[in-house]
Amino acid sequence: MTAHEPVSVSAAADAVAEQAMAWFVRLRAETVTPAEREDFQRWYRADPAHRRAYAQTAAFWDDAEFGWVLADAASGSAPGRRPRVWRGVPAMAAAACLIGFIAGYRPTLDCWRADYCTGVGEIKSFRLGDGSEVTLNSASAISVNVQNGLRQVELHRGEAFFDVQRDPQRPFQVGGRYSTVRVLGTRFAVREDRAETSVSVASGLVAVGRPEADPALLQAGDSISVTAHRSGDIQRNPAGGTAAWLKGYAAFENVTLAEVVAELGRYRRGTLLVRDAELRELKISGRFDIRDTDKALESLQQTLPIRVTRLTPWLVLIGKGAQG
Structure with missing residues (x-):
């Protein structure tokens, strides 16, 4: 052999x-x-x-x-x-x-047109031309223009954490599907989902705007979600909750199993499928390792009335367990 x-x-x-x-x-x-x-x-x-x-x-x-x-x-x-x-x-x-x-x-158009891109399950940091640093979460892509007096980033998909070098003469701008973020020098995360753009601030002051609306001003520990039609209310993040993925875990507080599974699915190829509507509504709080999603699924199986079955290398089913 x-x-x-x-x-x-x-x-x-x-x-x-x-x-x-x-x-x-x-x-x-x-x-x-x-x-x-x-x-x-x-x-x-x-x-x-x-x-x-x-x-x-x-x-x-x-x-x-x-x-x-x-x-x-x-x-x-x-x-x-x-x-x-x-x-x-x-x-x-x-x-x-x-x-x-x-x-x-399949390679995506987002990666083809991006300056920086990560694959599924990959988290990687990049140094920009102005000295700022950006860390891309799993399956994320950005385009960057930090020349000729501009500091502009376009988030095509996924999630990015920015550690921006302060420059009062050149505001740093991040464009998403539904929002535009403007800062001078700060640390914050922007996430693109299908229905909304989310912004969370680790330090500094961030202005989050959308067309024909006054920008919302976020301080350290604040977050906001912006859709095509409105900006949500400013929320306070739990301690250490901003971009927990930078530390290798995902944190949840009283959310449904469906939400937890959807988040874990961002860090692995293939599909995680919860078969039962009742199971999808189970409430969960806790921290799970995104670097080993199989371990995270095993932890869920040990604490919930579910059974996790690896049907194929790219399809995992979550159904009722012996107690379900």
Whole structure:
């Protein structure tokens, strides 16, 4: 056995898991063709690893309709009937998982147009031309212009923490989707989410504005969220809560499991999926290691009535545990 063999075996297993998920989703589409079903049968019969991967994928969704697929493929019989459409949200969730997996590994336009960019799970610091320092959180991208009397940063996606060199002649400006942040010299974080831009201040004074509105003035320990339509109220952060990710953890105070899982998902490739609506509303407080999200998920499993299952290398399901 060579030193590289385990990597090759792991890569092959990942590829089979990906194929199984792709077939799993495709067979439940209304547009699936008889030819595609026959192709699946050939793939399924070709290798015991294929059968195991597909069975694992199907079993976790607890749907009796999966049986016809396995029976047809195992017997080699021609498909005798059109597959029924998979009921409700699970089919949509499975498709979303597959799309999310593909998108997670595809280079993005944000990175192509950015001056600085980080990958999923990567946190990295950069020194700008004016001496200021910016630290990018996981999957983040910025463009920078600190020449010709300007100090401008555009946050394309993700989250960044700025330690700005003071220069009264050149205010430092960070543009987001919904807000513009202006400072002279301070330490603060800006985060871009789909529906809002959030700003948190570690030290100094920060002005957070949006079009046609007076800017909000934030001091150390303050935070604010800005949407396309309004600026929220200024909030006080818990002690040490500003950019906790710089220290390698995520801190939560009485938030839902859905929110915790969404945050942990920022630091790993693939999809974390909570299957049960009741579980998504469980309330959680605590600190979790973002450098080892598997460890964080194990900690959740030990303290909550949930079961964490690694279905494929890029899909983790969270369902009810023995006590759930």
